[in-house]
Amino acid sequence: MMKKLEIVLKYLNEKRGFDFSGYRASMIERRAGKRLSASKCKDYDEYLRFIRKHPDELDNLIDVLTINVSRFFRDSLSFEYIAEKILPVIVYEKKNSDDHCLRIWSTGCSMGEEPYSIAILINEIFEKEDFNLNLNIFATDIDSMALKKAKEAVYSFESIKDVKYRLLTKYFKTQGESFRLISKIKEMVAFAFYDMLEKKSYAPSESIYGDFDVVLCRNVLIYFNTEYQDLIFDKLYRALAKHGYLVLGEVERPSMKFQTRFRKVNECCHVYQKM
Numbered sequence: 255m256m257k258k259l260e261i262v263l264k265y266l267n268e269k270r271g272f273d274f275s276g277y278r279a280s281m282i283e284r285r286a287g288k289r290l291s292a293s294k295c296k297d298y299d300e301y302l303r304f305i306r307k308h309p310d311e312l313d314n315l316i317d318v319l320t321i322n323v324s325r326f327f328r329d330s331l332s333f334e335y336i337a338e339k340i341l342p343v344i345v346y347e348k349k350n351s352d353d354h355c356l357r358i359w360s361t362g363c364s365m366g367e368e369p370y371s372i373a374i375l376i377n378e379i380f381e382k383e384d385f386n387l388n389l390n391i392f393a394t395d396i397d398s399m400a401l402k403k404a405k406e407a408v409y410s411f412e413s414i415k416d417v418k419y420r421l422l423t424k425y426f427k428t429q430g431e432s433f434r435l436i437s438k439i440k441e442m443v444a445f446a447f448y449d450m451l452e453k454k455s456y457a458p459s460e461s462i463y464g465d466f467d468v469v470l471c472r473n474v475l476i477y478f479n480t481e482y483q484d485l486i487f488d489k490l491y492r493a494l495a496k497h498g499y500l501v502l503g504e505v506e507r508p509s510m511k512f513q514t515r516f517r518k519v520n521e522c523c524h525v526y527q528k529m
């Protein structure tokens with residue numbers, strides 16, 4: 255990565271505690287470049303001076319570096335597979351065991367679209383089954399602004415455009431041009447700040463350290479180099495319960511080091527099982 259951009263990132267880390275050193279250089283350069291031109295600076299020396307003078311620019315920089323793009327039921331095939339094949343099996347197994355707690359972790363949850371999609375699917379199952387488990391859906395991100403929006407749970411059309419009409423009318427109320435998620439689903443998810451690159455813990459302390467039946471880590475790994483992907487896979491592996499499921503994004507797969515520790519459950523979607 256360009257030396258001067260590294261200095262900017264070091265400054266960002268000192269001021270806000272965001273460590274982007276493990277992110278792919280090409281991605282960082284492309285994204286930071288957008289702020290360079292937006293603030294009309296000719297190079298990163300000038301940009302650093304600009305930031306020192308206008309500390310709010312750090313928020314804009316964090317914003318472009320942490321890409322929050324998400325939507326409900328993004329990658330619909332994986333969600334259908336989870337709804338049809340994964341969740342019913344887990345619920346059935348739990349029903350017939352002493353463990354009546356279903357634990358799910360959405361890492362890099364952005365504005366909540368992903369964990370809330372799972373909450374909707376689980377609610378549908380619980381209604382049909384006439385049976386409730388203790389449910390613990392835990393969702394984390396490093397972007398505090400995104401977490402704040404997640405708790406508000408009001409979305410634009412872009413975010414809900416893949417939601418089936420029946421579910422849309424059942425779980426959202428329109429509010430002007432926006433869509434507000436109903437409280438019942440909002441209350442099913444607990445949000446917290448957690449950095450997947452943090453080296454001191456394997457999972458957020460609020461999650462009581464793991465034993466998750468399902469962990470979603472989608473469209474997060476793409477930002478990181480191999481060393482950091484390994485660090486994240488180590489966390490994901492440890493956080494999962496025995497035979498727990500890991501859901502990745504469409505272009506992601508376990509890093510080389512972890513390929514023998516996860517089994518892909520079928521060819522058409524991005525769900526893996528811990529071996």
Ligand SMILES: C[S@@+](CC[C@H](N)C(=O)[O-])C[C@H]1O[C@@H](n2cnc3c(N)ncnc32)[C@H](O)[C@@H]1O
Nearest residue numbers: 320321323324362364395396397449450472473
């Ligand atoms: C493209 S969004 C993916 C959202 C959702 N998982 C999905 O697939 O639709 C990536 C999210 O990862 C978060 N993120 C980036 N680096 C992270 C890190 N080190 N720890 C936790 N979350 C991170 C970003 O803030 C952003 O909300």
